[in-house]
Amino acid sequence: MIFCDIGNTYFHFYDTKSIWKVAPENLDKKFLTSQVYYISVCKEHEQKLLKLQHHARNIAEYIEIDTLYVGMGIDRKAACLSIFDGVVVDAGSAITIDVMHEGMHLGGCILPGLFAYMHGYASISPVLKKSFNFNLNLDDLPQNTQDAISFGVFKSLKGIIESMAKNKKIFFTGGDGKFLSKFFNNSIYDEMLIFRGMEKTFKDICSKEIK
Amino acid sequence: MIFCDIGNTYFHFYDTKSIWKVAPENLDKKFLTSQVYYISVCKEHEQKLLKLQHHARNIAEYIEIDTLYVGMGIDRKAACLSIFDGVVVDAGSAITIDVMHEGMHLGGCILPGLFAYMHGYASISPVLKKSFNFNLNLDDLPQNTQDAISFGVFKSLKGIIESMAKNKKIFFTGGDGKFLSKFFNNSIYDEMLIFRGMEKTFKDICSKEIK
Structure with a gap:
């Protein structure tokens, strides 16, 4: 399992052991050795990831935070959730x-x-x-x-x-x-702040799907 | 007599009665009806002025301020002088x-x-x-x-x-x-802040030249 935070400049990865970042022009299949769960603030970069791993899963809809803020970036939500x-x-x-x-x-x-x-x-x-x-x-x-x-x-x-x-x-x-x-x-x-929020969300999804 | 402060975006003018600004693409002889005394932070715009009024006079060398700061813009010096x-x-x-x-x-x-x-x-x-x-x-x-x-x-x-x-x-x-x-x-x-500094400097020059 790999978490990916797609930013405006880099792809940030976390495989529950280490963190690394990759520039969009260097994104390659070799970084996607297992199922990717991602969030993205950049449509273009997201398409790049999906081209390489069709079944990568966007978990944005599960990241919910108690706020009145309209249009909060999904990476901010994940970081704050943590x-x-x-x-x-x-x-x-x-x-x-x-x-x-x-x-x-x-x-x-x-x-x-x-x-x-x-x-x-x-x-x-x-x-x-x-x-x-x-x-x-x-x-x-x-x-x-x-x-x-x-x-x-x-x-x-x-x-x-x-x-x-x-x-x-x-x-x-x-x-x-x-x-x-x-x-x-x-x-x-x-x-790890954003990945902590993603991990927390992922655990919530899993526990719901088990129920 | 016209004072001119040449910035990175506009030409600012002061004729001891009113202040006005002109975008570089609109600079015209009609704004330069009498002798121009100027300071400049933009070489390119300065050349534009000198093309229209060859005898416009740069008074930067007379604007002196007590400071340890190296490379202070001439407009900042003029404003601070005031x-x-x-x-x-x-x-x-x-x-x-x-x-x-x-x-x-x-x-x-x-x-x-x-x-x-x-x-x-x-x-x-x-x-x-x-x-x-x-x-x-x-x-x-x-x-x-x-x-x-x-x-x-x-x-x-x-x-x-x-x-x-x-x-x-x-x-x-x-x-x-x-x-x-x-x-x-x-x-x-x-x-008027920058023009006040320029005016002060101009008066100093005049009083020295009279002596």
Whole structure:
């Protein structure tokens, strides 16, 4: 059995032992050695998977979360399902921040991912086409363009996450989650977050089908 | 006499009576009825101006500000020169936030402008291709994609500006400055900020040339 989370940039896989990711152009039958249960936020990539494994099964309809939010991405739902109380930050192509309180989803917001920020700057002016300084100290005011850009992104992300988390624990996941989590004391990085929600859902389906 | 601030998106003009802006494709001799004194952050647009008025004069070299910052845009320098103490937020193609303390520039950061944010979202997924909700209440957690995106941008900008301003007054300028200023009590919107710095510099040049 393989779980697959189809994102806008990568296919993320989990076979209950290890996690790995594959770029769409490298997706191959060799990664699909057993039945795939998946969720997807990208129609095009989903078709790519189904071409290689016709009987792969989309489990989105079983992932249900208590929320008033309309149009919540299925990956966000799965990640939020995996925790009872706290804030979920999924830092991938986009950065989503969602608040969970006693099993209920209270709402959430969306920011560009680090890569999208970098592209955004480059699109404004060639002067702003810089990589980030990942060793930046957020207590000092920036004195050059690379630091000014890095500070703008990291400090503003830190601020909004803090203001939404208040005293709640913060659960980070996604490609840039590990880096962002270092700005917080009350945080956990868990690359399994979405798969935990999928696994929970899968167990629910199985127990229902047994009954 | 006309002052011109050449940005990445527009030509901004000031003739000591009124302010107006012109898109590069619409730049015409009719806007250049007297001697132009300019600053520029865009070489290409600068060439366009010089083609129409060969004797237009770049006053960048006279705009000097007390700072350790390396590579500060000339428009930021001009805006900062116009105030003695406070925080300057120029919300145009990019959003720059600079801290001035007793005539000294202490440092600053750069974020994407609202338009660049919107493009950034659209580049991640068609689902995120939305306009902003400018009437959003930042005290409520978002419950749909448009609000989630608007909240992400506005709340994170509000947070970083607040954290950099502390108790200082905040001076907004630029196309989106008026909108962003409404999130702050201790703020002023002044579309003249850059021109004030240019005018100050111009007066300095004149008084030196008279001596």
